[in-house]
Amino acid sequence: MSRLDAALASIGGLDQDAMAAARARQDRLTKPRGALGRLEELSVQLAGITGRVTPSLERKAVVVMAADHGVAQQGISAYPQEVTAQMVANFLGGGAAINVLARQAGARVVVVDAGVAADLPSHPLLVSRKVARGTADFTLGPAMSRQEAHQSIQVGLEVVEDLISQGLDLMATGDMGIGNTTASSALVAAFTGQPPAAVTGRGTGIGQAAWERKVEVVSHGLARHKVDPGDPIDVLARLGGLEIGGLAGVMLGAAAHRVPVVIDGFISGAAALVVVALCPRVKEYLIASHRSAEPGHAAALQGLGLKPLLDLDLRLGEGTGAVLAFPLLEAAVRLLAEMATFADAGVSTALDDALSLSKGEEG
């Protein structure tokens, strides 16, 4: 059994007892029932994932998967391909947005070369797991072989398992790869059935003419490969990217080890569609951090059945939206752990009575 098959086989459902205990505790806290809205739901999900009513979220990491895309030669990005490697260097130097946000959140940044089309100097903070020097141009043939697609997922699995063996309570996914919004648009169209124009955006900030070209490129890829969403590895191989496979592997590994995984924007959403197609149960372990400004992201989230926590017009990637959501998860758990119950606070039974009354009235 491959490591991928083993991970897939080991993914169980959420812990129903822990979820019931979290719900019961929420209803004893000094607030009207349900008044903490989505933070209450989040606390219940986190209990179900971890099996603990109030899990620790102390040890945090964001995995930034980097890779290049053959389709970048079609002129679909405002940036030349070299920028992927340059931004990896920026991550390692601590100067990128994700570094700043991770410092604020107390999270490690783990940068993985899953397929950058350049020789990267070795660096203590860089995990070198290059599957290939970028993918091939999917308008001319498959982006990668089925074997490479498998391997990219394997990279993610191994990276997350290493992190977990060192101790990890919460993780986030991030990406870097010039051209990867084009690959993601193709994947989202393939998995959701949405037309290319509806799921293709401006990426790093292209103009109207380049956007029209990008829609054409996505349409051409879809027409050429006629993929079957029932074979997600094939979809990933033909249209995807090495960092996207890597992120799918990260999500799979996190779910297999019951570590909550906060997914970033459009690229992570495309990776989530791949992994959820492989194993629908993974969805329960995913927390959607934000809705990206990329139009295809809303379609991806809808396809996944996930509701984002933030909506701040971000379109940077790197895991920035995911790490921004960390404090909300921590708040959800801390509220459940630290708020006084009616009994603790000596808040009179009037409050309890009022709640029962209100519950009765609504029934």
Add this chain to the structure above:
Amino acid sequence: MSRLDAALASIGGLDQDAMAAARARQDRLTKPRGALGRLEELSVQLAGITGRVTPSLERKAVVVMAADHGVAQQGISAYPQEVTAQMVANFLGGGAAINVLARQAGARVVVVDAGVAADLPSHPLLVSRKVARGTADFTLGPAMSRQEAHQSIQVGLEVVEDLISQGLDLMATGDMGIGNTTASSALVAAFTGQPPAAVTGRGTGIGQAAWERKVEVVSHGLARHKVDPGDPIDVLARLGGLEIGGLAGVMLGAAAHRVPVVIDGFISGAAALVVVALCPRVKEYLIASHRSAEPGHAAALQGLGLKPLLDLDLRLGEGTGAVLAFPLLEAAVRLLAEMATFADAGVSTALDDALSLSKGEEG
């Protein structure tokens, strides 16, 4: 000149030079222009408020104004009036949701008795500034006198000026008061012209019959008082609450001293409508933290022209939504302060060129 008039007279516009410098720095950071979305706008607003491009947001406080409402006797809440005082005790004991979130955010909680209808024991953390033992029932007459309305605003002004004299970089508004969603619905209807049913919600969680009664109570108050939104002190006096006046004073004082003020949900939104009617410029100093589950809050935000940062179905008050947004403000400033510029990172001019190109294409 009263303290209120002095504060109103001292409110100037945002610092345009600091805003221009913040914008210019955003465009030199290693990211596509605009890719940090609303965090970029926030950083520019914070620069304009404080006059510093990357202000410190180290010293933080949330002011929780508490008061009672005569209209509570109309049976419009799921809770008896005693709960206001009981929750104040919970705030002082550190067991309420706002205490948990403020600990996480590193913010002080300042609890102010602006008009609780009970004798509260003195406590080192309680600021006792009771204007009256609750308001009168606005269905029977004005909630308070014009003099009391003035005094409630004065309380907020003085509380925030005390905090500022001790050192304060960022503040949040919060509320506690059984019946205060009813008063806020009346205020929001008065200032926005929306019909009562559109701006009246379930508050702490009332059922359909109680909701219908609540809409009737709001309609009755509006019909009885026929307020003129051009005289905001009169509107506050007839329909408002002592904590709502207090929060209006907090916002005014923060704006007068160029301290950014993050406003919480529905009650803070009603207070903001009062203060912005007194002095439209105050709006530029306000940051809307979240959109509450209370339907009238969206109308208040629209009336204010503010866009909330979070939308998490919260409906607890206390300042919980406002303090939850603190990390987003801190992220906005840290990103601007700490991210590498193209030059710093040695990211090639290709990136700069690509940006100029992309800008050209869009033009």
